[in-house]
Amino acid sequence: MMNEYAEAIKQEEIEFPKRFASYVERGYGILYYMENNKDSYDGNHACIYPHKITDLGEVLDDIKEFYGKLDIRASIYHPFQKDYFKSNEGILKAHGYTYTPEEDHRVMLLTEENQIITPKRLSIRVLNEWDEHVASDILIPSGEPWEVDVTRKRIEKEGTFLFVGYLNGKAVVYTDIHQSELNNTRFDYIVTAREHRGNGYASELLSFVTDYCRDRNFPICWQWAGPSEHICYLSGFREAFAMEAGYATGPEIK
Numbered sequence: 001m002m003n004e005y006a007e008a009i010k011q012e013e014i015e016f017p018k019r020f021a022s023y024v025e026r027g028y029g030i031l032y033y034m035e036n037n038k039d040s041y042d043g044n045h046a047c048i049y050p051h052k053i054t055d056l057g058e059v060l061d062d063i064k065e066f067y068g069k070l071d072i073r074a075s076i077y078h079p080f081q082k083d084y085f086k087s088n089e090g091i092l093k094a095h096g097y098t099y100t101p102e103e104d105h106r107v108m109l110l111t112e113e114n115q116i117i118t119p120k121r122l123s124i125r126v127l128n129e130w131d132e133h134v135a136s137d138i139l140i141p142s143g144e145p146w147e148v149d150v151t152r153k154r155i156e157k158e159g160t161f162l163f164v165g166y167l168n169g170k171a172v173v174y175t176d177i178h179q180s181e182l183n184n185t186r187f188d189y190i191v192t193a194r195e196h197r198g199n200g201y202a203s204e205l206l207s208f209v210t211d212y213c214r215d216r217n218f219p220i221c222w223q224w225a226g227p228s229e230h231i232c233y234l235s236g237f238r239e240a241f242a243m244e245a246g247y248a249t250g251p252e253i254k
Contacts, residue, residue, distance in 0.1 A: 078244050108229070155176060157178065187223035
C-alpha cells in the first residue's frame with residue numbers, strides 16, 4: 001500500500017541520523033558513526049542506494065573497512081528496495097556479512113481526530129533544549145544509557161520539540177518530534193520511566209503532542225506502528241504504507 005507521502009518519509013528516515021551522528025557520504029550511500037557511543041544502532045550503520053551501486057561486493061568491502069578502522073562492527077540497514085538483501089544474500093555471505101530479515105516497518109500517519117480520554121495528571125513542558133532529567137529520571141534508571149547522547153544531540157537541532165511529562169518535579173515520560181525539511185513531522189518513540197510504566201502516562205503525553213501538532217498545522221505527522229499501536233490509533237494515527245526492514249552485519253570486531 002503506497003501513499004503520496006511515502007517517498008519523502010523514506011528519505012527522511014535515511015537522513016534522520018544526521019541529526020545526532022557523524023557521517024560520511026559516499027557515492028553509494030551514507031555511513032553513520034558515533035565513536036563515543038558505539039552501542040547505538042541508530043548512530044552506527046550504513047544506508048545504501050541500490051540504484052547507485054554497480055558492484056555490491058566492492059561496496060560491502062568499503063563499508064567493512066570503514067567501520068573496522070573505527071573498531072565498530074559494520075551494519076547496513078535494508079534499503080527501501082523489495083527483497084534487495086534476500087536477492088543478494090550470496091554476495092553478502094561471500095564478503096563476510098550476515099543478513100537478518102525483519103518484518104516490514106509499518107508507517108502510521110496522523111490523519112484522524114484524537115479520541116484519547118485520559119486524566120490530566122502530568123505537568124507537560126514543550127522544550128527546544130535538553131533537560132537532564134530525561135537522562136537521570138528516565139533513560140539511565142531504565143537501563144538505556146546509550147540513548148542519552150543520541151537524544152540530547154537531536155534535541156539541540158533546529159525544528160525539534162521535546163515533550164516531557166513531570167510528576168512532583170520528576171520526569172516520568174518523554175518523546176520528541178521534529179519537522180523535516182522534507183515537509184513531514186517525525187514522531188520518535190515515547191519512553192516512560194520503568195517504575196511508572198502501565199499507568200497510562202504515555203497515552204496522556206501522546207494525546208497532548210498530537211493536539212499540539214494539529215493546533216499548529218504541522219506538516220503530516222508520522223511514526224512507526226509498534227507495541228503502542230493501539231494508543232496511536234486512538235490519537236488519530238492510521239497505517240498508510242510499509243517500509244522494507246532488516247539489516248546485514250559484517251564480522252564481529254575482535
